[in-house]
Amino acid sequence: LFVPEAWFSEAYRLRRSKCDFPAELAFRTKPQLAAEMLQNVVKDGLLPFKYVVADTVYGNSEDFLYIAS
Secondary structure: OOOOHHHHOHHHHHHHHHOOOOOOOOOOOHHHHHHHHHHHHHHOOOOOOOOOOOOHHHHOOHHHHHHHO
């Protein structure tokens, strides 16, 4: 689940508390989350194709490109 970076600021502390926001959760960008999901799919042998296509948000992310290569 993508959570905007602002939610990790002190200004959102009360809101996080009301939502039972997990304390161990840390901000991750969308490309970082996508890289983690792709890594899990590859690890589980569920990737039935050789290439993954992405737009510039992911294509310019070192986190995503490292996992995808």
